Amino acid sequence: MFLTRFRINTARSQARRLLSSPQSTHAAVMSSFPDLLPTDTDTPRVLWRLDRTASAQVHLFIASPSRPDLTHLVEQAGWPAAATDQARGWTTYDYAPFLAGLDKGSTWNFRLTANPVHSVRNKDGAPTKRTAHLTPRHQLAWLLQRQEAGGFRIIDKPADKQHTEFGDTHQVAVSDQRTLDFPKRGAKDRVSIKAVTYDGRLEITDPDALRRLLTKGLGKAKAYGCGLMTLAPTGEQ
Template identity: 30%
Template sequence: MYLSRVEIDINNRQKTKELTHLGAYHNWVEQGFPNEIADHKRLRHLWRIDRLAGKTYLLVLSQEAPNLDQLGAYGVEKTAMTKSYDPFLDQVKEGQIMQFRLTANPTHAISQPGKNQPRIVPHVTVNQQRQWLAERAAKLGFQVVKTATAGLMDSEEIENFDIVSRDWPILKRGHRTIRLSRVTYEGLLRVDDLDTFKQTLMNGIGREKAFGMGLMTVIPRG
């Protein structure tokens, strides 16, 4: 696995004028793997947009290393870089506390009378979006760290994570224009099931992974 990053040249409107919807970003990521295109072999590429310290980055997790010239097509010159992710994965330990960042598409299924397939709809409130992650954590190999908070009468434990961004970016599919719910979470987790957690890091969480959702990154604490 490889983790790659490039700073998006957001101040150069001529260069980035095409990046108006999630499909354009998806195409950008795919063009970063010309060998896969030539071999007609499309592997999954997890990616997300990060905004940190006044800069905007494209972050990509992939099985093969990307072509940095292609990855830098819409980036600030000489900011495209990649490194092997495997050494980091090999160091993850069960019980380890980690700081995480996740951009995801929290949804739920609603049954439709007379239809076999349920309708997939987004969670729209902060409480629903928080609950979506908390309920899935155990199956994904981790637990969200809880912090005891002292109230007036007693104390309770709350999940130690925040929603730091919520928006509805555009995705164009043919003649259709739709908006996807995009939510970014940050907080602390504890690794419970090592193998499952590694699969979560490599395969992502939730829906719309081709369009910038599902990538979780972690940093060890302590």
């Protein structure tokens, strides 16, 4: 497994097109792997996520089974004149040693962009419909319900900092809510996805389960930039 980071040059028109279209970003990401053909039906999972920093920088993160080549992204949405053989415009890390070193009981900062949804039935006998959770409280509950299966536990806040009447008891913040609305390629219908970013602190309870989550993703809409969780040491942002 590999984890890749690419900074997007938001001043370029092609970059703005990528940022406004999850389908275009997905296509650009998948084009980074020469061994993955468009006709492949059983392709390995490639996860990606867009992170916006406080300084208005935008980074694309990619978790993938094979090493990507982002030359086309550098040319279209990066700084091609600044690229060299040593600094091509993106950074790829061997993810396998990090994943193998995850231990039960260790604590980490995490970031996750996900599509928290649930199934509802509007009337008896009608089929269920997938519906997005719209409030931070329900979006957080969606994540908490997936802790055990995901191999992690979101750490509680100290008792004197909990606001139980608002459901604010864990070290996690729900932020950067975005509605991704775009036409579905080859169809008249539009796709509307609620993407939510979670930042918090977790404890590993089942390393194998968490490794699966980190490499397979969590939740729906993985092709549109949702599902990728990353970890950082608790001393880092």
